[in-house]
Amino acid sequence: MTKTKILVLHPNPDNLDEIIKKANTQNTKNGPFEAVLLLGVHDLTPASTVPQVPTYYCGKTAEEANFTDKAENLVCVSGACPILKLGSGVKIGFLSRNAGDVVGEADILVSFHWPYAVARTQGLSVIGEQEVDEVSLKLQPRYHFAVGTEKGRFYEHPAFQWSTSRACRMISLGQEGSGNKWFYAFSIDANEDDTFVDGKNPYTTQDTSAPVVTEKTAEPTKLQPLKRPAEETEDAAKRPKVVAPQECFFCLSNPNIESHMIVAIGKHSYLATAKGPMPLPQRPLDFSGHAIIIPFDHTPTLEDQSEQREEMAKFQKTVAEGFYERSFATIFFQISRPENVHIHTQLIPVRLEGAQEQLERSLAERTKQNNEKATYRQQLSFTSDPKEVKEILETNNFIRFVLSMGDQIKVYAAQLSSEKPVDLQFPRRVMSFHLKCPKRTYWDRCKQTKGQEITDCEKFKTFYKPYDFTS
The missing domain is CATH 3.60.21 (Purple Acid Phosphatase; chain A, domain 2)
Known part of the structure; x- marks a missing residue:
């Protein structure tokens, strides 16, 4: 042979x-x-x-x-x-x-x-x-x-x-x-x-x-x-591994934190531009707009009525206000689960016209792909019913999308469990479908140089300055 x-x-x-x-x-x-x-x-x-x-x-x-x-x-x-x-x-x-x-x-x-x-x-x-x-x-x-x-x-x-x-x-x-x-x-x-x-x-x-x-x-x-x-x-069975704050790239106590990407720092959380931003600049914006809101505490989930949650909501409100005045809706997404390293919320501006229809179509398409082509993963089912959403969010074990269009807020949530692995790239898959940029699904495929990151952050700071409640 x-x-x-x-x-x-x-x-x-x-x-x-x-x-x-x-x-x-x-x-x-x-x-x-x-x-x-x-x-x-x-x-x-x-x-x-x-x-x-x-x-x-x-x-x-x-x-x-x-x-x-x-x-x-x-x-x-x-x-x-x-x-x-x-x-x-x-x-x-x-x-x-x-x-x-x-x-x-x-x-x-x-x-x-x-x-x-x-x-x-x-x-x-x-x-x-x-x-x-x-x-x-x-x-x-x-x-x-x-x-x-x-x-x-x-x-x-x-x-x-x-x-x-x-x-x-x-x-x-x-x-x-x-x-x-x-x-x-x-x-x-x-x-x-x-x-x-x-x-x-x-x-x-x-x-x-x-x-x-x-x-x-x-x-x-x-x-x-x-x-x-x-x-x-x-x-691993004897000593579960943990990521300490000084090793977590979301923690301000990490000596290697990339401070050149921080837009604003509050009392309990901060706003930073995202690595590997999904959208390219969309006129009249001259920057990506993809950002992250991060609590100071190194925690996998957020407690209800906490000062961190309240301040993060304030960041969301003010950023969305700025984008709305430029004819953009804002989509916020978050995965909350006990297995997280450090909870955070990501945000991306999208064209205001048809934003809700496109987001719902993107959610439906990517959910179908997840449930039919990867049966070993957690099966997802999103709801926008206010009562059902409230019950899901109270579990602190969910994927959530929030669409902000001025005074109109729409929330979509899916319950998670610990029985099967969850696709941690799911929100980016949804957004890549929404933005029609499948090649930018993975952050490491659209990385910027440090110089580009600095420029993007400075432009975000200029945009956010009139709405910045931390200054």
Whole structure:
């Protein structure tokens, strides 16, 4: 039986030439490899050294599948989740974003983010994406490679079964130069699976002991090696991890807080511009308008009638007033649940005309997608009935949207539970549908430079100054 050899690398883009040389050396010594897969990069400048083996990397999202030759033996794969079939019959899926209706199976899956189901077992929810879970469940890959963050980290999840005849290994690599393992070579047979299974399927086993972790805590300055899965699970059960205020990027006590994004500070809460803002400037606004209202207290939910809640409501009222005077409605959204790290409310201005109809259409569409295509998630049902909304909000376990249009306020709420994971990206999915900007669903895909963030914040300050009750 002949097996196909594959080499997987997580390169530092600034050192691509040396990495290609190393890959060529490995091919000569331990190959031949049928393919080399590059993780964690979306845009590469071809190296002067020519790869001996066809080398593939996942480019930016495109509407249609496309395989573009960037140089000899260097191929950029773009599209939602195109599948490449090698000469040996091995199929490789390259997941970018918004995968849509993926069909069939793939022997190997490449993604940037970890699957949420696996990330959750390690207390690293922030580097997982539930959309990756959806694609993985459909393709049922035998090998799944990801990095999670730009620098990545090495982790190999215990192999688990999809079915009696099909198993999966999920492997994360660190970036070359990070001190973590950054390469992985293996052999695979397109027609037979001989993987030894020693772990539980994370997609069917919910881990309730692992906490939600923020991006800042998920990727410290110096990456530390993860413990073996058994040790990690045992420790998590004994000592639930928490994100301390000095590590929380919403807490003012964090020495690394990005103060250049703060618009106004009250007595109990503050207003700041958002990282990775969804809307682009809409005339007559010359700034994004996407902002966050954050209480000082490091708490997952807000107590009823608290001073924080009252002041945050005042921020909402004054910001909405400013946008309304410029013919914009304001949509506020919030996820409140005991598992939160630090409760906050986000806000986005939208065109006033047709705002309610568009928001209700967006809510209906994204709720349908959530409930029909991701049955492992919490099923959502939104109501705008005042009595039902009041009962839901009293539980402090909900997703809420508030539409402010001058004197008219409309509230939509969905009850949450702890039985299944909630899609933490759901509000941004709704807003990306509303704003018709699907490529800006994820904040890290629309990041600004620090200079752009400073400019955006200064323009927001100028806009907000006539309404600022804190000055």
